[in-house]
Amino acid sequence: MHRPDSEATQVASHYARQDLDQELLTALVETGLDLDRLQAADLAPIDEFHVGGRRATLELARQLGLDRSLQVLDVGSGLGGASRCLAAEFGCRVTGIDLSGEYCRVASLLARRLGLDSLVSYRQGNALAMPFEDHSFDLLWTQHAAMNIADKTGLYAEMWRVLKPGGRLAIYDILAGEGGPVHFPVPWARDPAISHLIGPRQLRSLLEGIGFEVVSWQDATERGRDWFRRVGEKIDRDGLPRLGIHLLLGEDFSLMARNQVRNLEEDRIALIEAIVQRPA
Ligand SMILES: C[S@@+](CC[C@H](N)C(=O)[O-])C[C@H]1O[C@@H](n2cnc3c(N)ncnc32)[C@H](O)[C@@H]1O
Numbered sequence: 001m002h003r004p005d006s007e008a009t010q011v012a013s014h015y016a017r018q019d020l021d022q023e024l025l026t027a028l029v030e031t032g033l034d035l036d037r038l039q040a041a042d043l044a045p046i047d048e049f050h051v052g053g054r055r056a057t058l059e060l061a062r063q064l065g066l067d068r069s070l071q072v073l074d075v076g077s078g079l080g081g082a083s084r085c086l087a088a089e090f091g092c093r094v095t096g097i098d099l100s101g102e103y104c105r106v107a108s109l110l111a112r113r114l115g116l117d118s119l120v121s122y123r124q125g126n127a128l129a130m131p132f133e134d135h136s137f138d139l140l141w142t143q144h145a146a147m148n149i150a151d152k153t154g155l156y157a158e159m160w161r162v163l164k165p166g167g168r169l170a171i172y173d174i175l176a177g178e179g180g181p182v183h184f185p186v187p188w189a190r191d192p193a194i195s196h197l198i199g200p201r202q203l204r205s206l207l208e209g210i211g212f213e214v215v216s217w218q219d220a221t222e223r224g225r226d227w228f229r230r231v232g233e234k235i236d237r238d239g240l241p242r243l244g245i246h247l248l249l250g251e252d253f254s255l256m257a258r259n260q261v262r263n264l265e266e267d268r269i270a271l272i273e274a275i276v277q278r279p280a
Contacts, residue, residue, distance in 0.1 A: 007149070007150060007194065008126055010194050011194050012099050012100055015102075016100065016102060017102070017247075020103075020247075020248070024106065024247060027046070028042070038113050040081075040084045040089075041054060043079075044081060045241065045244050046079065046081075046244065047110065048081035048085075049144065049187075049245060050143045050172065051174070051227060051271060054081065056224075056273075057081065057172075059273070060141075060273055061089070066086065066090035070092045070138045071092075071095075071139075072094040072137060072139045072140075072141055073094070073130075073141065073162060074094055074095070074141045074142065075130075076098055076148075077097060078100075080111060080120065083111075084110070084111060084114060087119035092139075093120070095121055095122070095132075095137075096120065097130055097131075098122065098123075098124065099126055104122035127145065127155055127158065128154050128158055129158065130158055132162045134162065137167060138167050139170065140159050140163050140168070140169040142159070142170070142171055142172075142173070143173070144188065146173050147188045147197055148188055148195070149196060152203070153206060153210070156207055160210050160211065165280050166280035167277070168277045168278075169276050169278070170275050171274045172272070173271070174270070175197055175270045176270070177221075177263070177267040177268045178199070178267055179266045179267030180266070182263055182268050184259065187245065187257075187260065197269065200272050211278065213276060213279055214275075214276050216273075217272070218273045219270065219271070220271040221267075223271070224264060225265065232261045235254050240253065
């Protein structure tokens with residue numbers, strides 16, 4: 001049986017890095033960026049921690065007709081790339097929640113540097129028991145966090161709880177493919193202990209079982225495959241860039257990236273982009 005507390009500890013330790021803030025700021029300076037003139041997009045190589053990076057965030061966001069009236073919750077917000085993108089590009093007010101206190105701290109620091117701290121804020125917490133009242137948000141947003149969470153019904157039921165009636169949930173996630181077990185390590189897990197993938201049909205019926213209505217459902221696997229192939233080829237050709245996700249995951253990110261390409265090419269994982277609605 002899965003014990004949520006021990007799962008949370010293992011997941012937090014997978015993502016934990018020492019002195020992350022200092023390391024990121026140094027890397028930004030060494031790539032020639034002026035820390036006093038940073039734009040949200042400058043941080044994308046490190047804070048858009050999902051297949052497709054900032055482009056994938058913008059693609060999903062543009063389907064949602066966002067505006068400044070919306071109160072958004074980003075579940076598993078990581079270093080906050082998507083939340084700051086939604087705030088900077090669309091004026092949304094966004095709260096991020098993440099298991100990692102360190103990620104929340106660095107996300108807040110980056111928001112202050114970008115002058116976005118009046119629109120975004122971060123809370124450390126578990127997506128399975130969120131510190132928010134029922135019906136608090138107009139839009140829930142989640143990218144690449146559910147892979148670390150075994151209790152999918154608990155996760156999406158908790159999202160339903162904090163979502164206003166009539167509100168939408170936007171999901172961009174890695175799911176199980178039909179090609180067999182995942183090659184590890186991958187960016188969300190070094191071994192199967194904290195990797196919990198379900199297939200697209202299972203996810204859809206689980207969401208519908210909770211009461212969500214599907215607004216749109218798209219397979220994004222091919223786009224993700226092309227993007228990760230380019231990432232893998234660039235690493236093979238030039239080595240790891242100064243600014244990149246390896247700063248969060250360590251040097252074995254090269255192997256993770258190679259495994260991601262294999263997992264995508266061998267249909268061991270799939271990518272889904274979905275918008276579902278809690279009926280009014
Ligand atoms: C691959 S990162 C994605 C971060 C961010 N969504 C993005 O796309 O840039 C996965 C994130 O999910 C968070 N996470 C995993 N399990 C969680 C849980 N039970 N509650 C809250 N956050 C969780 C991790 O701490 C990590 O920051």
